[in-house]
Amino acid sequence: MKPKKIEKDTESRILDAAKRIFIRKGLDGARMQEIADEAGINKALLHYYFRSKEKLFLTIFREELRNFFPRLFPVLLSKDLTPEMKIRHFVENYIDLFIKEPFLPAFVLREVNRNPSIVAQFIGEAGIEPEKLRNLLDVFATELNLTMNEMLHLMVTIVSACIFPFAGKPIIKQVLFDDNEGDYQKFLNHRKTYVADFVIHSLKGRLLK
Amino acid sequence: MKPKKIEKDTESRILDAAKRIFIRKGLDGARMQEIADEAGINKALLHYYFRSKEKLFLTIFREELRNFFPRLFPVLLSKDLTPEMKIRHFVENYIDLFIKEPFLPAFVLREVNRNPSIVAQFIGEAGIEPEKLRNLLDVFATELNLTMNEMLHLMVTIVSACIFPFAGKPIIKQVLFDDNEGDYQKFLNHRKTYVADFVIHSLKGRLLK
């Protein structure tokens, strides 16, 4: 409890560095030397603290998977918000998260595809309990007058619309915005209201059919 | 022109094998030995035909990027189809493509994030000309009475809704379907009509506001 020095302790420095490198390069692409350089320490120290590259990676991945799953499930159960407000809240916060952590979506997608069993392995620690989630979606489906099947598609569609603009940044930025970073960033900011509007319009549009 | 033997020539066998391995493991994760085994030939032959791992990879990536970009732009310009039919056509064909090549989305996303400059490098050969695309979106926006900005979001939303269910398969299958492959596959098949309906409802729903 005496933070006299501005620098954190070695373990924290390693974790910060490993996070930055692994998130950008993945397990296969990252180098232990690179992480050591980023942390300003020696390569051997990484092994002293975390034994192996794999163990260090899993420490990072576990934490980042927690970030990746929306922390907004309590909000969806709130009695004080209309379904419309819940959707707006969810989308805005989820996109804001990725604006702060823009490499997170591509990182998680890369690693779960490299080793799919890692999802089941850490799903519990990520704060996702399948039964609870199923229950929550059931309640929300009733509220919106949707079947469970429609609810699953809706959920995936909303999440897709939030995540893909980040996971596909290199393509979107190049193809749609002629590689202009500023235009791409503006697009991301507009997207918070656009996606919510789009979803809400769709739910209203069902009435027309 | 004498296909007496069922087996293809060596170069084709290498390309087929390399495609399977690279798509699942990426450039960093793939091993030349693995590709040689998959092709049923010796490791040295890979270098004889393609000089280096990088060159072999780029040959594969270039081709797969072509597949990744929808070949449906001519369809979007057709005068015979209503906007609604164009959207249905686009979504159905795009999802069908990924049902046939389920690892393609994760592969492309992984590699463009590893090396973003690869997009600009191959965008021309992938049959995407930015000016033409911009023009096409402009026409389509007019047809749907959308601003260009709204049109870009719409495009990204549709593509997101088609791609993410594949790129995020390990997560979706585990979290929503308790790791049941059959349920996940059913979900994908439903999705072709669901996404088109969802988008069309949204465009209609705008009228209600």
Place this chain on the structure above:
DNA sequence: GTCTATAGCGAGATAGAC
């Protein structure tokens, strides 16, 4: 064209001084 054998290097991991 296709193989075996091996060069050469880079990376993860460890030994041991301080």
Place this chain on the structure above:
DNA sequence: GTCTATCTCGCTATAGAC
């Protein structure tokens, strides 16, 4: 705890026989 030096192995790539 932190460092330097080194071990060991796996991988890309090449040499050279057939």
